[in-house]
Amino acid sequence: MQLAFPDAIYLVDAIQGGEMLMKACKPALESTYVTKVIHDCKRDSEALYFQFGIKLNNVVDTQQIAYTLIEEQEGRKRLPDDYISFVSLLADPRYGGVSYLEKEEVRILLRQDPKFWTYRPLSEMMIRAAADDVRFLVYIYRKMMEKLNARSLWYLAVRSALYCRCFCISDNNHADWPSLPPIPDDISAEKNAPEEEILSVLDVPPGKMGRVIGRRGASIMSVKESCNAEIFFGGAKGPPDKVFLIGPVKQVRKAEAILRGRMMDL
Known part of the structure; x- marks a missing residue:
């Protein structure tokens, strides 16, 4: 785990430091007062939750959420399948304009040896x-905070909180997690x-995930286009039998209904 501050970067080695070291980090990671900036927090949050019991809180996710909100504020509507990688974000002259070639080298090494980081x-x-x-x-x-208006800042806070919960399956519907940011009065x-x-988390019956996703993702893409909701899958890292939906209540319920209908199709 990497921790970056304005004047220093710390690498926290959970493999060598183990649970004791991660417990020392837990108060800050769960703190409402310490802002954590992460590019795509879903898998990081999942690992922290299931391996160390840490409920990641007060996160700013620079990937889909903040970037998309800024794009929408500036009148650019992004497609449902648009994805902004950290390398692409860093290369964007509005946010860095820096080339990160070594990242691709590491990706190649990781593909060659999945145990690379161990x-x-x-x-x-x-x-x-x-x-x-x-x-x-x-x-x-x-740079992003300078661009976001009050409405977008609320969306950023609540979506980031929901991203943190996304793959952290909970029997109590995340009742023991911090409350979601309320809509400001103004x-x-x-x-x-x-x-x-x-x-919302949908259970997909055995053998039905292919129907939900569709050929080359066509089925799920049509749902994204008709509903203002984000849809995620556990994928190879799991959980493989669930679909995760995030968004406004009515749009999520609409997406749920469509997906359930497709699960029932013969």
């Missing part, structure tokens, strides 16, 4: 790559006030 001691390249993954996040965060009083946002 080897110790860390090589100079591994240390440099780990540090570079977070080195620019503080700067990107500040925004709820607006004529087109935003709707409450939720996370």
Whole structure:
């Protein structure tokens, strides 16, 4: 785990430091007062939750959420399947304009050897790559915060919180997690006030996931296009039999109905 501050970067080695080291980090990771800036927090949150019992909180996700909100504010409607990688975000002149070629080298090594990050001691390249993954996040965060209006800041807070919960399957519907940020009074009083946002998890019967996704993702893409909801799958890392939906209540319920109908199709 990498921790970047304005004046330093720390690499927290959970493999060598183990549970004791992660417990020392837990108060800050769960704190409401310490902002955590992460590019795509879903899998990080899942790992922290299931391996160390940490409920990641007060996160700013620079991937889909903040980037998309800024794009929408500036009148650019992004497609449902648009994806902004950290390398692409960093290369964007509005947020960094920095080329990150070594990241691709690390990806190649990781594809060749999935255990790449488990080897110790860390090589100079591994240390440099780990540090570079977070080195620019503080700067990107500040640039993004300058652009977001009050409404977008609320969306960012609530969506980031829902992203943190996304793959963290809970029997109590995340009742023991921090409360979601409420809609501010000044925004709820607006004529087109935003709707409450939720996370919904659908169980997919055995053998039905292919029908839900469709050929080359066509089925799920049509759902995304007709519903203002984000849809995620556990994929190879799991859970493989669930679909995760995030968005306004009515849009999520609409997506649920469509997906359930497709699960029932013969």
